[in-house]
Amino acid sequence: MPLRVYNTLHRAKEEFVPGQPGRVTMYVCGVTVYDHCHIGHARSQVIFDVIYRYLRYRGLQVTYVRNFTDVDDKIINRAHELGVPPQELAERFIGEFYTDMNALGIERPTHEPRATGHIPQIIEIIRQLEKNGYAYKKKSGVYFSVRKFADYGKLSRRDIDEMQSGARVDVDEDKKDPLDFALWKASKPGEPAWDSPWGAGRPGWHIECSAMSSHYLGQPFDIHGGGQDLVFPHHENEIAQSEAAVGRPFVRYWLHNGFLQINHEKMSKSLGNFFTIREVLAKIPPEVLRFVLLGVHYRHPLDYFDGALQEAREAVDRVYTAAETLRAQTFAPTEPDEAKLTPAQKEIWAVLQPVLPTFVEAMDDDFNTPRALGQLFELVTLINTLATKGKLKDEPGRAMLFTAAARAFDAMRGVLGFPIAEPADYRRRCAELVLAQHEMKAEDVERRIAERNQARAAKDFARADVIRNELAALGILLKDTPAGTTWYAK
């Protein structure tokens, strides 16, 4: 089965064929580092992390580049407000970005270039554009002449003339045409600046992606990703610059993720209706957020609400419980041999066998993570069944079934990056979270448990239940086992 992806350029799903057999080159627009990331950024990063993981799972060698925009008007303005140097501000939020990404289990791309580290490459493209007659210099900077690029609008399906009629009045009188955009911005006093053939200044926003992508990946490269809002003008402009400069196509497959919405409205900084990743992770473990983000197909809008997190929490707990169950089993890795299965085991095998292939099929279909998660839950049920049902315990069938289940589970986990951690680590973090929320210590819980067990020993079950219910109200659930009472955070 071939991998099929939805290419924004053609508005259709098409078979994914890398430019070079066995190798994939991929670039995703990162973040402008002037503030904490919000959960919309998280969605984009999680999705492309999964795509990166899946391509490798498919046996492809992937070079993945994700940039940092570390010089830009927003950074400069923010730095000015805070009275710190722009570079220092950028540095700080790059650090914060990693804190969030690490929590969410996002792998490091192959290269993570910064705009300020690639000024020579940026200048080179502008020089080439000037030479090819697409760029012109004005007092305020160097601009790209959109009308000279015949293919302009091919990604966002826009017609230049219609755009112009609807275009707002541009305050920048310097441009020859309101559609033109800056390649190089002349610096004002006190702003970060680099020398260039056109005087001291800094790169325009779009040019950095053109420069860094082609520097690391060549041109054309295979996949360029980002949020839907980047289709126009950012990606349209990237195409114009890169193709006009080099004379070759820029990107083969354009992938765009849909938005996170709050109450059916786009969540964005400009609307002010956003949650930072950090805020959300103060309330729930990161795997819950990751799960929620993968629960909707990446191109569809995802409506975010608090209740969804609580619901998802139940589901995530269940996956971890199954992971615990699986890890608790001892079995020697055993290759499939249907002849060695009992009739009851054969029934399970018939259900278990197609789970991973179906998962792969779902991922092959434009990275259908909701369907893939469906298969993960099928597997969860199977794992629990295997561990529960006595009639499935005959060897070597039992070992064989567990081997297959464990392999499928690990494969899915590798692709989805979910569950993020080992179960014990997850439980520990959940416990810390709930204790922190109630300003409690583990000893407080242990003491209550001891009190309850005294009551139970005295057959004072009413009192025992009161204690349990009190803890439950805090999100602390007790579990009585033959080995004693344990607790976990809900």
Add this chain to the structure above:
RNA sequence: GGCGACGUAGCCAAGUGGUAAGGCAGAGGUCUGCAAAACCUCCACACACCGGUUCAACUCCGGUCGUCGCCUCCA
């Protein structure tokens, strides 16, 4: 105005030209002092509405209504 997406059970969300994955919630059962977890069983007379094509449409086509996005910085 131009371009585009979406409208599936109480909620979230996949999906297919031939009668609907999965999750959450809910009901019953096994287990338990009672619970929890786990397991088993149940839970969409039709997928916004109206037409059309078809032997057959939720699934294709047209229209209507509704919601949202891009066209300006934005994942």
